[in-house]
Amino acid sequence: MKNQQDVTDLFVIGGGINGCGIARDAIGRGYSVTLAEMNDFASGTSSRATKLIHGGLRYLEHYEFRLVRESLMEREILWAMAPHIIWPLRFVLPFQRGGIRPAWLIRLGLFLYDNLGGRKLLPGTKTLDLRTDPAGKALKPVFSTAFEYSDGWVDDARFVVLNARDAADRGATILPRHRVLSARRENNLWRIELRSEVTGETQTRYARMLVNASGPWVDNVIAITGENEKRHVRLVQGSHIIVRRKFEGERAYFFQNPDNRIIFAIPYEDHFTLIGTTDRDYQGDPKDVAISEAETDYLCNAASEYFAEPVRREDIIWTYSGVRPLFDDGASKAQEATRDYVLKVEDAKRQAPILNVFGGKLTTYRRLSEHALEKIGEAIGVSGKPWTATSKLPGGEFAVTGRAAQAAGLKNRYPFLSDELATRLTRHYGTRAAKLLGEAKSEADLGRHFGAGLYEAEIRYLMAEEWAMTAEDILWRRTKLGLRLTAEEARALEQHVLALKQNV
Structure with missing residues (x-):
């Protein structure tokens, strides 16, 4: 038998940006919330993007004006919410006569970009003379003119975990590394069976409404609820390469390719350059996604068309690849599929409804969450009001x-x-860096040093406050210090984390 206190209003499946954003918004409005993620937070799509808070300049070509306007409006809202992990970035768009897009079209797009979204703090577009501007030094001499515009940068995996942390601080039950085995309607509620991927223990939870925000696995979750409806998700693979820093300064580059696709080259973690992304349909299991030889060649060749110094395979330090779960709108090409999100409530007029979340991106997660809460309110009753726009x-x-x-x-x-x-500590933890450092009076008080400024105090903080359980969690999602630690230092960290877990 279950007691009333065993029943939660919302059970959210998926610990990416959309799941954590919906959980945070809902708990802040007074709903009771449980969230389950089968792996670590942001272990899927949400940590494998180009890490931009952007309006989506290229989406204008596909007439996605609503999405672009919403994204542009969100840039400064999100920046104010998390100024430690989000900051403005200027993009340099080199122009060459005879290129794929004429100057008038680019100027029109940038005019809309500057004026469509209520920009207040971000600087507007300007034209650069690359023969005299420092941005031209890294480029081939054929590029003499460029347009410069504003967007934003985000530490994407930290963005996700901070939403989860805030949801937990407000009272949500957060369950990382818990796989949903089944979800069935029972007595006008959802009965959800879970298994801990750490201990193997199973448990049962009940909820008035289910939220399926599982990203590339959204159709898999639909299947375990007993539904066999038409599939809605188009999986599109995007891959990136990281190389040693290719250029000076803090500006990024926007490169247009002859195949009508674009790539970015972005300053990354002080010492590196991030180059991406690709766009191609993906048919396999999302957990197995990896950059292909063809994608590697594509990114190297595309960047080399612009940089004076070519990008070679041997320059690559690290790669990552993700699967974007786009709503299948029937677009003929992967890069033309809509980046907008679609929210579908099934059985809204009966007990135990389910909300399925398709698509979405980092920039629009907060608005997606607000729209999800509108549908949740219609299905199980309104609680509270929108609040996240002025939150921290x-x-x-x-x-x-x-x-x-x-x-x-x-x-x-x-x-x-x-x-x-x-x-670095400020960029990762903001005002909570002092909580990490505590009463330390010297470097020795931070404990063992594992390399690249990573001390035991930070490891303990991440395990206690941010659900980190492995060296991979720490090195590649909570921080990006995996780029700087040696293989020997990473192994030492893994052994240390295992020892700390055994002593808990």
Whole structure:
């Protein structure tokens, strides 16, 4: 028998940006919420994007004006929510006469980009003379003119985990590494069977409504609920390469390719350049996605068309690949499929409805969550009002222009920190960096050093506060220090994490 307290209003399946965003918004409105993720947070699509908070300049070509406008409006809202992990980025778009897009079309697109979304703080578009501007130094001499515009950067995996952390702080039950085995309607409720992927233990939960925000696995979840409806998801693979830093300065590049696709080259983690993305249909299991030889060649060749110094295979430090779960709108090409999201409520007029989430992207997750809560309210009753537009994510409780001051203040309080470490801790944890450092008076108080400024104190914090359980969680999702640690240092970290787990 179950008691009333065993029943939650919402059970969210999926610990990516959409699932964590919906859980956070819902708990803040007064719903009771449980979220289950079969792996670590952001272990799928949400950590494998190009890591941009952007309007989607190229979406204008496909007439997705609603999506672009919503995305543009969200840029400054999200920046204010999390100024430690989100910041403005200027993009340089080199122009060549006879190229695939004429100058007038680019200028029109950028005019719309500047004026469609209520831009207040981000600077507008301007034209650059690459013969004199420093941005031209890294490019081939054939490029003499460029357009420069604004978008934003986000630490995507941290973005997800901070939404989960805030949801938990507000009272949500958050269950990473818990696989949903089945979900069936029983006595006007959802009966959900779960298995811990750590201990193997199973448990049963009940909910008034199910939210399927499982990204590339959304159709799999539909299947375990007993539904056999038509599939709605088109899986599109996007791959990226990381190379040693190719250019100076903090601006990024937007490159147009002869096949009508575009790639970005972005300053990454201070010492590297991120180049991507590709667009191709994917047919396999999302967990097995990996960059192909053809994609690697494509990215190297496309970037080499612009950079004075070619990008070679031997320059690649790391690669990653993800599967975008786009709503299947019947587009003929992967790059033409809509990036907009679609929310479908099944059985809204009966007990135990389900909301299936298709598509979406990092930039629009907050608005997607608000729209999801509208549908949830219609299905099981309204609770609370929209609130996230003026909220702060954990660690982001300072002004958008205050990140440097936060780092200086952290260094002031903990003078033994190097400038580089104080800056990194501020960029990852914001105001919560002080909680990580605690009462430390010296570097020795931070415990064992594993390399690249990663100390035991940070590891303990990530395991206690952010659900990290493996070295991979720490090195590639909570931080990107996997790019800088040696293989030997990474093995030492893995052994240390195992020892800490055994002692818990």
